[in-house]
Amino acid sequence: MWPFSSSRDSNAPPAPAVPEHVGEGTVEHLRQQSFVTPSDTAPPEAPTAASLLQHTALDPAKLHPFANISSDDLEYLDIEDDKPNTLQGSRTALPSRGWSDDLCYGTGTTYLSGLALGGLMGLREGAARPLGIEHPTFRLRMNAVLNQVTRRSTFVGNSAGVIAMTYNIVDAIIDNARGKHDIYGSMASGALSGALFRVTSGPRAMLVSSSIMVAAAAAWTGAKRAFLS
CATH class of the missing domain: 1.20.5 (Single alpha-helices involved in coiled-coils or other helix-helix interfaces)
Structure with a gap:
């Protein structure tokens, strides 16, 4: 026979029969019985988190190792780098922690300012520079402007950054030697x-x-x- 055929196999085992010791009276008795819940019995309530933790003794020391330590027993780290510069005459509205901040911020700001100034100078020179023809096209003029902006901005920015770095290093040495700014x-x-x-x-x-x-x-x-x- 095919495995998906709807006809029964002739070799299939027969269905189990009802044991002989179970009488018809017992089966009929079970069919007539009904199970009824009494109406005066309240349904059980589902447990909540509050009921589960109500009678539980919690030990804070087991939950956190520093729970029983007071603030007087703790030692905080004293980070010297976060303190502002204490040199005489160096305190201004701009916060500074010392010569390293002045070196980084001063050099970076001066370099970016030099780039911007050099870019404006290159833009002016590129727009007014003669190109050798009477009516240059927009593409030629844009090429001249970009060349001048690139040349001037990098030169002025690099020069200003080098001067600012040298100035901050020399200024820090002089201030530390004199003890004031x-x-x-x-x-x-x-x-x-x-x-x-x-x-x-x-x-x-x-x-x-x-x-x-x-x-x-x-x-x-x-x-x-x-x-x-």
């Missing part, structure tokens, strides 16, 4: 950093660069005292 230390740092920046260009270029940096350092220190102190 004032306008005279800033001007001396500007003079040295400007001279070091143009040291390979001769005495005249060193003098010009040093003078510009002295004026810039004095202006920056005066602005900090006037607006950020």
